[in-house]
Structure formats: structure tokens, C-alpha cells
Amino acid sequence: MDAFEYASPSTVKEAIALLGSDWEDASVFGGGTDLISLLKDDVEETKRLVNIKRIGALHAIQNDHGSLRIGAAVTIEQLMSASDVRRDFPSIPDAAEGIRSPQLHNMSTVGGWICQRPRCWYYRNGFGLLALDASGKSLVEQGDNRYHAIFGNSGPAKFISPSSLGPVLLALDGRIHIEGPNGPRDIAAREFFVTPQKQGDRELALAPNEIVTGVSIPAASRGMRNGWYEVRPKEGLDWPLTSAAVALKMNGATVESARIAMGHVAPTPWPADDAAKWLEGKTINEDTAAKAGDAAVQGATPLSRNAYKVQLARVAVKRALLAAVGQLATAASA
Amino acid sequence: MSSHDDKPRPNGEEKPNRSHAKDAQDKNLPDLSRRRFIKGAGIAGMAASAGALLADRVVEALPRPQTGAAGAAGVLGPGEVPVTLRINGKTQTLNLEPRVMLLDALRNHLDLTGAKKVCDRATCGACTVHIDGRAVYSCTTLAIDAQGREITTIEGIGSAEHLSPMSQAFWNNDAQQCGFCTPGFVMACTAYLNHEPHPTREGLEKSLGGNICRCGTYMGIKDAVLEAANATKSKGAVA
Numbered sequence: 146m147d148a149f150e151y152a153s154p155s156t157v158k159e160a161i162a163l164l165g166s167d168w169e170d171a172s173v174f175g176g177g178t179d180l181i182s183l184l185k186d187d188v189e190e191t192k193r194l195v196n197i198k199r200i201g202a203l204h205a206i207q208n209d210h211g212s213l214r215i216g217a218a219v220t221i222e223q224l225m226s227a228s229d230v231r232r233d234f235p236s237i238p239d240a241a242e243g244i245r246s247p248q249l250h251n252m253s254t255v256g257g258w259i260c261q262r263p264r265c266w267y268y269r270n271g272f273g274l275l276a277l278d279a280s281g282k283s284l285v286e287q288g289d290n291r292y293h294a295i296f297g298n299s300g301p302a303k304f305i306s307p308s309s310l311g312p313v314l315l316a317l318d319g320r321i322h323i324e325g326p327n328g329p330r331d332i333a334a335r336e337f338f339v340t341p342q343k344q345g346d347r348e349l350a351l352a353p354n355e356i357v358t359g360v361s362i363p364a365a366s367r368g369m370r371n372g373w374y375e376v377r378p379k380e381g382l383d384w385p386l387t388s389a390a391v392a393l394k395m396n397g398a399t400v401e402s403a404r405i406a407m408g409h410v411a412p413t414p415w416p417a418d419d420a421a422k423w424l425e426g427k428t429i430n431e432d433t434a435a436k437a438g439d440a441a442v443q444g445a446t447p448l449s450r451n452a453y454k455v456q457l458a459r460v461a462v463k464r465a466l467l468a469a470v471g472q473l474a475t476a477a478s479a
Numbered sequence: 480m481s482s483h484d485d486k487p488r489p490n491g492e493e494k495p496n497r498s499h500a501k502d503a504q505d506k507n508l509p510d511l512s513r514r515r516f517i518k519g520a521g522i523a524g525m526a527a528s529a530g531a532l533l534a535d536r537v538v539e540a541l542p543r544p545q546t547g548a549a550g551a552a553g554v555l556g557p558g559e560v561p562v563t564l565r566i567n568g569k570t571q572t573l574n575l576e577p578r579v580m581l582l583d584a585l586r587n588h589l590d591l592t593g594a595k596k597v598c599d600r601a602t603c604g605a606c607t608v609h610i611d612g613r614a615v616y617s618c619t620t621l622a623i624d625a626q627g628r629e630i631t632t633i634e635g636i637g638s639a640e641h642l643s644p645m646s647q648a649f650w651n652n653d654a655q656q657c658g659f660c661t662p663g664f665v666m667a668c669t670a671y672l673n674h675e676p677h678p679t680r681e682g683l684e685k686s687l688g689g690n691i692c693r694c695g696t697y698m699g700i701k702d703a704v705l706e707a708a709n710a711t712k713s714k715g716a717v718a
Contacts, residue, residue, distance in 0.1 A: 146578060147557075147578075148556065148557035148558070148576050148577075148578050149556065149557055149577060149578055150554050150555065150556045150557050150577065151554070151555045151556050151577030151578075151621070151623055152553060152554045152555065153553070153624075163554070174624075177619060177620070177621065177624070178601045178616070178619055181580075181601070181619045181621075182600040182601060182619065185599065185600065186600075193554070194577070194621075196624060198624070222613070242685070245685065245688030245689065246602075246604075246688050246689025247613075247614050247667065247670065247671070247686050247688070247689055248601070248604065248607060248614050248615050248616045248667070248689040249601065249616075249689060251610075251613040251614060251615050252601075252615050252616065252619070252620070380684065380688065381688045381689075381691065382602060382688050382689050
């Protein structure tokens, strides 16, 4: 890891002025749990860390006329402890619980939870985000792709989006708040995560001189039953194999409308709109949840070694739906 | 990382080694602790290679914002800057590059070698210390970012002569084999008990998800925490 400069500005404007026009110029530094490891491994380089944790405005969890706004520097532990969040959006603490490590809960921030870089082992070992060989062929496609994408993988990107908050925000119709030299803007979570199409593209709709200042969930999502389920490789610290987040607008026992997003199956959180549409007018039970799971994995394009993830994604959707209506504990397995 | 990980320091700064020093004095032998011996043998070789290591790692400076506001934000480094840390109740100022991790500051600059460097990537937990009472990975915490916070290391919760209730419970339950992960586990378990007045085996398993013991002493560790919880119920905090 090369030496770098360090600054701890107290306002977002100061922080933005300290960023550069290239990704290698400066890095936004929150909890650092991902960034520091990337720097130590020389996977990423930076000339300057801009610590955003001293910016008071980024530490708030606010209820603004029903919409929930979470500052980028809020730690995951603080988010898990927020009773308002737990009551209305249990899928958020459930997804946080999946991180497993209290040390990461204490250190990591909400901004980092969505901006962390992919875990693809080709990327992490210095072969680049797209992991292409000299002839432009995908190393992932030819190699060990057991943890890679089963959706959205027809282009050069085969990695999976690592964030478990990503699919939760898609299901809850969340927005990402960003600030840059031209002022603040916000973007639907669904548009924030993008699939790189060529070398040099990033996986987030963010410029090097912009900062994620927070995320928000609209008031309309507050009444929705929401649930999270992830299939884990082990009980200790690790990223999920597949996951699913759902939000259901209920009319009595009947689903009026639904949103489903699968996680860890594609270069972005992956919406399952057809499955969500199919659920309209249904009640959630073992049978309908399983059928929604079947619909969600329609069109999957597994690579040579990850067909098993199709079944795991199907089960994740089913169990997230059952979790949303409080039936998971009584449900039979798979 | 190698350029600053094991930074040699003038001998005058060294503190007497703990139990080894005592043994050595008893036997009228020179103090030849493993750590001190390795340091002595390593300095000559490292001094020769350090220049070469640093030479190909020249940092090209990024233009700093000219505005007054950004100047006030205070860009520090990349060279050494004074870093003031409050560790185990004691305030100390060190000269460190901003890239120096808290773990390296503890081990290489302050001789607090209880926290261990294993994965060095915020995963295994051997480096666990407390910041403001919460467990964190010191291998991935910048020392400069820990300023103004209350840092507690394994050395701060007890000593070889006066074990903390958690360390004593580890001893009682044979909760270690090689012992390398143990300080991290003791700190993670201590933080857990300090925030969880009613510990359960299930809650404990979750709260130890950030620590790994390659010897597989988890059963002993769980028994130790539950014993420590009972032992300290009347006294309040474990540390």
C-alpha cells in the first residue's frame, strides 16, 4: 500500500473539493473495511483518503414526513439499533445481521455498505473488474465461476454485486443521495447499480468527485410488509451465496402489489418484476411463495460452475416472502 | 505494507519486557526475549532494504484545493504527522504516516503486542481491540482516525498477575490451544458481555462471527463467556 494523504473535512462541500477527477486521485473513506483491504492488496490505488465520518450531517437517521433518510456515515450497528427502522423495515436489520461480524457492524458505514467493491476473486487478485485475458476473453467464464453471476452476465461483467443493502433498497423503492461539485442529486437505487459494459466502467452510477451522502426510503414503502433471506456459505463472516429482498403492499391477506429483488446473482441487485407481478391478488403461503421463486429464476443463465445458485436464488425468494408475512419459522425447509 | 510494518526504533525507547524479563533476571541471564532478539537481528537487514523498498513507491502529490475552506480541512501526510492516541487510559503522541494502521502503531511503536496481525484484512479478528467500548479490527483502523477515541487493548483489561474475569474464564475452560487468536477473542467476548446483560449461546455465536480460531476451540470459548457472565453478574462490566 502506497503512502497517501489524509483529510477529515467537516462539511460535504469541503470533502468534495478534496476529491479528484480520477478514481485514483482520492477515495472517500468511511469505515474503510473494504477500501483499506483493497489498498493493501494494491487492487486499488489512491493518493488521498477523504474521511467523511467527521461530517455531522452524514450521521443522522431521520423520519421526514414518513420517508426514512439514513446518512452515509451511520454505522451498520447504529442502523441495526434504530427501533424506528427495525419496526417498519425489518429487512434492513435482517440483512445487516447477515454480515455476522460485530467488528464490521461497528466500523462499516451505510455508504460503504452500498459502495463496497465486488468480491469476485479475479478482481480481488488484480485481474481487473471484468477479468479479461489478453485476447479479451473472460477469465471468469473459462475459470472458477462458482460464486459468480447467474443473471445479467451476457456482457463482459460476470461478478456479483456484493451489497446486501442493495436488493433491500430496490425492494423498498429506495433512493441514493449523492453530492458533487454541481450540488446534490438523487437517483433510484434501481438506477444506481449498473452493469459495466467495457473496461474502465464502474459498477455504480457515481463520479470520482461525488460522494454518496445517504439513502432514503419513501413514506409509501413504510406500510409494506418486507422481508429478507440470504443463503450463507457458513454461519461466520462471509458474503451470501444468494439473497432476496421483498416488499408487499397488502390488502388484508391479499397482495395488492409487490417488489422483489434478488441479491448476489448478478452484477447489480436483480429485480424479479415478473414474479412480483404474478403475486398480485394472491395470498402468501408455501405454495405461492415457491411459485414466485420459480418465476424469479426464469431466464437464469448460469456459468459453467454455478448452476447450483439457481436453486439457492429460488429458495431465497420463497423464504424472503414467507419472512415478510411472518411465516418463515413455521415453513418447511426448501 | 512492508515498509512500515516492522519499523525499527531506537533501543532507548524500548520498555522492559514483561514476564520474560522477570524470568531472565531470576536466572541471572541476559534478557533475550523472542521479540527483542528478532528486533535486534532484524534491524541491520531491514535498514539496508528499507531504502530500496521506498524508492519505487514515490507518491505523486495531488493538487490541493486552493480555497480557504478546503485548506481548513487540513490535508495531512503522506509523510509522518503527529498522531495523539488515548490507549488504555494513557495519552501518547506518535509521529506516523496517515497510512499506518492502529494495529501497527500498537505493536511497532508502543510495544503493545497483545493484538495480533493475522489476516490483516478485517476478517479473522486476531487484532480486535475496543474503540469507545466497541470491538473493532485494529488492522483496518487507521491510527490517525482513532484520535480522540478511547482505545482499549488486551493489555488494558488485565495483566498476567491480575487476569480479567474473561481471561480467567478462558483459562478455567481451556479455551485456547496455540493462543494466537486468544487476545482477539477475549476482546470480542468482553465487548459482547459489556453490551449484552443476558448472554445466550446463540447470541454469543453470532457475536463471535468476526473472529476465527484455527485450532477450533469454540466450545471452550463459549463455556468461558457464559462462566464470565455469571462471575461478573454482580459486578457489572467485565472490563
